[in-house]
Structure formats: structure tokens, C-alpha cells
Amino acid sequence: MNRNDDASSGRILRHSAGGLFEFLSDDFAIEEPLEIRVGDRTLATTMRTPDHDDELAAGFLLAEGTLCPDDRIDCFSRPTKARNRENIIVVKPEAGVKLKSRINLRLGTITSSCGICGKESIDAMRQRFPPIKSGDVRIDMETLLALPAQLRARQNAFSLTGGIHAAAIFDLGGKLQIAREDVGRHNAVDKVIGRVFLDRGLPLNRHLLLVSGRASFEILQKALAAGIPIVAAVSAPSSLAVSFAREANQTLIGFLRPPSFNIYSHVERVILEK
Numbered sequence: 001m002n003r004n005d006d007a008s009s010g011r012i013l014r015h016s017a018g019g020l021f022e023f024l025s026d027d028f029a030i031e032e033p034l035e036i037r038v039g040d041r042t043l044a045t046t047m048r049t050p051d052h053d054d055e056l057a058a059g060f061l062l063a064e065g066t067l068c069p070d071d072r073i074d075c076f077s078r079p080t081k082a083r084n085r086e087n088i089i090v091v092k093p094e095a096g097v098k099l100k101s102r103i104n105l106r107l108g109t110i111t112s113s114c115g116i117c118g119k120e121s122i123d124a125m126r127q128r129f130p131p132i133k134s135g136d137v138r139i140d141m142e143t144l145l146a147l148p149a150q151l152r153a154r155q156n157a158f159s160l161t162g163g164i165h166a167a168a169i170f171d172l173g174g175k176l177q178i179a180r181e182d183v184g185r186h187n188a189v190d191k192v193i194g195r196v197f198l199d200r201g202l203p204l205n206r207h208l209l210l211v212s213g214r215a216s217f218e219i220l221q222k223a224l225a226a227g228i229p230i231v232a233a234v235s236a237p238s239s240l241a242v243s244f245a246r247e248a249n250q251t252l253i254g255f256l257r258p259p260s261f262n263i264y265s266h267v268e269r270v271i272l273e274k
Contacts, residue, residue, distance in 0.1 A: 029164040031183045035088045036060060037079075038099060049164065049182045052191045053089045056182075059194025061091065061099075062202075063222040065128045069202040071097045129224045131249040134205045137229045140271045143174040145258040147210050148234060154179040155212065166212040167192050169204060169228075177207070185213050186222065193226045203227025210234075215241045215254055224248050230269055232256045237264055 014024050035045045036057045043066070048056060054076045061067040072094040078085040093099065151168045154176070167188035168179035180191035189211065196202055208230040209223045215233035217240040223231045231245065232253040242264045245252035251269040254262045263270060 029183050033087050037088060037090045038093070039090070046184065046187060048184055048187045050086070051182075052180060052195070055180070055191040055194035055198065056187055057089050057091050057190075057194065058197050059190030059192070059222070062193060062197050063190060063225045065225070066100050067093070067097070067197075068100075069197065069227075073198065129221070129248070131247065132205070132224065132227065132229045133249070134229045137172065137206055138269050138271050139172050139174075139208060139230060141274070143172075144208075144232065144253070144256070144261065144270065146174055147176075147208070147232065148256055148258060150174075150176050151179060151210055151212060155181060168210050169193075169196065170208045170210060172206055172208070185211060185216070186218050188212075189219055189222045193222060196226065205229060208232060210256070214238065215252060217241045217244050220244045220248065220250060220252065224250060232261075 010028065011023055014022050016022065030049050031047050032050050033045055034048045034050070034053055034056065036043050038061075044060065046056075046060070057076065058067070058073060062069065067073075074092045074094045077090045077092065079088055079090060082088055147168075147170055150170075151166055154168065155164075155166045164181050164183055165185045165188050166179060166181045167185070169177040169192050171177060178192050178195050180188050180195070182188040182191060189209065192209070193204075196204060203226060205227040207228055209219075209226075209228045210232045211219055212234050214235040215231060215237035217238060219233070220231055220241050221244065228250070230251040230253070234256055235254065237245075237252055237254045242252060244250075245265040249266060251266040252264040253270070254264060
């Protein structure tokens with residue numbers, strides 16, 4: 001089996017519509033664990049596509065409230081003696097940065113599809129990040145409808161495997177700023193937000209986040225941590241995502257599949273007149 005960036009390949013047996021069987025080569029999305037450490041302390045383990053691990057770790061720590069937008073990271077490293085060192089990333093904050101203890105809510109393993117569970121954790125997230133304050137942020141409907149095609153053009157691993165998620169940051173003019181892919185929806189979001197955090201580009205208070213799958217509570221929470229006022233998804237939102245967006249003053253758009261879309265909260269940010 002050969003590995004190529006976000007995908008690996010191998011032989012499969014295919015049953016075709018004509019009733020024939022044939023051996024073919026197929027591509028698979030890579031899924032491996034990543035252990036995120038600060039010093040010698042393990043904060044979380046997630047199943048991810050191995051790429052942009054520094055961005056994933058930075059975005060995760062920001063979204064959990066462990067790092068603040070103004071905090072800085074000195075460096076990332078791999079433990080030299082660990083047998084699986086490529087699946088471990090060690091985060092070293094700059095001197096003087098004090099990590100918040102709220103990460104204790106999430107200690108343990110995070111799968112590629114899970115969200116935050118339990119009312120106490122949800123209430124804590126609502127208290128941690130203030131609602132969006134931007135009142136003059138608006139996006140044109142035609143600009144909005146053009147975004148999925150831009151994201152799809154950047155989904156190279158999805159084109160190969162059909163089994164990987166994507167997230168992208170756009171400005172209000174519809175220009176794609178950054179896109180990332182991962183087997184986990186929340187990992188892809190962590191990667192794009194983490195990249196902006198490392199580039200000192202937060203808050204993203206005049207930007208939009210687009211995800212290729214559904215919109216969960218966790219996606220909205222991560223966007224709020226980065227100050228993003230508009231979140232759009234190709235598929236459906238969850239009920240908790242809708243209620244969270246309404247409370248957090250975020251515009252939530254679902255089923256963004258040109259020429260149609262649904263707006264679930266704060267419709268005033270979308271210019272509906274042509």
C-alpha cells in the first residue's frame with residue numbers, strides 16, 4: 001500500500017452493475033491518531049489525516065479556550081524517543097503564556113466525528129466565548145452561492161477518496177483565504193482556524209466559514225472562538241447548532257447547494273436582493 005499525502009491506495013474487489021467482479025486499485029483517506037501535548041501532559045488524542053498537525057493543535061487549543069487569540073506559540077516538536085513520534089505533537093507556548101485549565105473538560109480521546117457532550121460542557125462553552133458583536137457584516141447572495149464550487153476545487157483528497165471533509169475561510173467578497181481537508185470535520189476547521197491563529201490574523205470578524213458536511217454545535221463553537229460571524233454548510237445543521245448560533249449572534253446557513261440554501265439564524269447578514 002502506497003501513501004500519497006492525504007490518501008493511500010490498495011487493491012479492492014468491485015462488484016459492478018452488470019454483475020461482474022473485478023480487482024481494481026482504489027484510494028483511501030488516511031486516518032491516524034494524533035496526540036496533542038503541552039510539555040509532558042497529554043491534552044487530547046484525535047483521529048486525523050496526517051497533515052498540518054501544527055495548525056490542528058493550535059486551532060484545537062484556541063477553540064477549547066486553552067489559548068487566547070492574543071497568545072503565541074513558541075514552537076512545535078515531536079518527542080525524539082517515542083516509537084510513534086509522527087503521531088505526537090508537542091506544543092510549547094511562548095514564555096509568559098498561561099494555559100487555561102478549561103481543557104480538563106475534554107481530556108481523553110476525541111473521535112473524528114464527535115462533539116462536546118453533556119449540558120455542563122455546552123453551558124461552559126457558551127460562557128467562555130462572548131456573542132459576535134459585528135453588526136455591519138453582510139454577504140451578497142450571489143457571492144454566497146459561488147462558494148461551494150471554490151471549495152470543491154480545492155478538495156484534492158476528496159476527489160481521490162470520496163471520504164474526507166473540508167473547511168475553508170472566505171472573505172466577504174467571496175475570495176478563498178485558506179482551505180484544509182481531514183477525515184474529521186472538526187479537525188478541518190481546527191486546521192484553517194489554527195493557520196490564521198499562527199499567522200496572527202484573528203479575529204476573523206469579517207469572514208465566513210464553509211464546511212463540506214453538516215454543521216454541528218462544535219463547528220459553531222470553533223467559529224465563535226475565532227470571531228467568525230457567518231457559518232455555512234453544504235449539509236444540514238443540528239438542532240443544537242441552530243440554537244447556539246441564535247444565542248451567539250452567528251448567521252448559520254445550511255444546505256448551501258446552488259441555487260438554493262437555508263438560513264437558520266440572523267438572516268440580516270445575507271443580502272437577498274439581486
